[in-house]
Amino acid sequence: MTLTYVCTLDLPTEWFDALARRVPGLDLHRFGSGTEPSAEVLERTDLLHTSSWLPDAAQVPNLRAIQLDTSGVDHVRGTALWDTEIPIATLGGIAPVPMAEYAMMSMLELAHRMPLIERLRATRTWPGDAERLATLTPRSLVGATVGIIGYGRIGREISRLAGAFGMRVLGLKRTAARSDGTAKFDTGRSSADADTTEIFPMERLHEVLAQSDVLVVVVPLTELTRGMIGDAELALLPPGAFVVNIARGGIVDEDALLGRLRSGEIGGAALDVFDDEPLPPDSPWWSEPGVLVTPHVAGLAPEYQSQTLDLVVENLNRLADGRPLLNEVDRVSGY
Structure with missing residues (x-):
């Protein structure tokens, strides 16, 4: 034919x-x-x-x-x-491999205070010892809990890499059934769920958020997921948690996230997607300390x-x- x-x-x-x-x-x-x-x-x-x-x-x-x-x-x-x-x-x-690598890169950059270090580098001035210890001491990913919202092919690859860093992984998906990894095209190296990943159905979102030192959002944008991470959800994250969004704009409430970053309740964010793309020149995200912003490139390979x-x-x-x-x-x- x-x-x-x-x-x-x-x-x-x-x-x-x-x-x-x-x-x-x-x-x-x-x-x-x-x-x-x-x-x-x-x-x-x-x-x-x-x-x-x-x-x-x-x-x-x-x-x-x-x-x-x-x-x-x-x-x-x-x-x-x-x-x-x-x-x-x-x-x-x-995109599982490049997006998972982007997620891990973001976690490491945030944990090692790289957004702040880059801003200091632009001033050509390092802080004194006391301030350096107070503001630039890194956090370890070992033992930290990462919650992956949208545990599909990309989520499984993130889980594989995060596990290698000694992180505890929580995966959130439509149902808690473990996937067999055979139904879809997949270039990732994790064709099945890691035995150590704890998988939760979407109804237990708040339970996952309350345990997530790092929140990675990679869920598709649908009518059910639009606005699913609002101010009430962000409030459930542990103090100083990091937020990594490589999904779509419209899933995370940007105003709520910005407010909690500025209050110090959230310790940093890496954002590859936004409500408005390309990011407008007057967007506050360009100048927000402690935030990594990129132009929707996490999936490029x-x-x-x-x-x-x-x-x-x-x-x-x-x-x-x-x-x-x-x-x-x-x-x-x-x-």
Whole structure:
């Protein structure tokens, strides 16, 4: 069976050449950003590979699957294609390693006071001995408890690394059932839950928060998770806890977090995602002491293109064989 594949992404020519070699006979059409596929091509499209551009359902009467170039689906939820039975697959599983490394880097930076040290470096002046001991003495991660909100493929990889640092790991997910690690595309090295990870269902969120010296947020943005970490939840964290958000803006109440950072109740934060992106020039986060801010880069990796190719090839083969796609979205749960 010849499949018609349409891609609206700005991937290099070499990527498409490799795809054509690995899927012989593929009817391949590429359109860069700013250029929409013709009506004739859309009408016979089997698989649409896209990020944010989506046609109306009437334009793609023969569409059999959508492959997103994102792990999240919050930008697709509620569209006309969302309300169909056309399978939607995500890029989930590409980012466990870089995102887990980012989370550990953030914990180490915060524990060793690096945001403050960088600000002092800019002044070309170090504090005196007494102030240096009072403000720059690090905290050890050994024996600390990390609560991972959203214990999926990324959460498992964070758990593996945190365990190597001697941390106690609490994982929060929809149910407390331990996953078998076989249902999804996964480039992480933790294909199954670590035996030492304590897994909790979402209903026990407050119990996890009360024990978390470090809170890592990596849950998908859905109607259920929007605003799930508000002021009341932040108040449950132990004094001086760190917050690491590598999920999506809208899950953590930014105003509440800022207030508790300034009061000293929360000891530091690493934020890769925000309510408004890119971060506006007048945002208070640029100048907030004790905070690491980055421009939504936690999931970037040099292997992105080759791993994306592997996933697309596999899903094209599955589509041709009539098998379920890898990373197929569950519309009921919203991700």
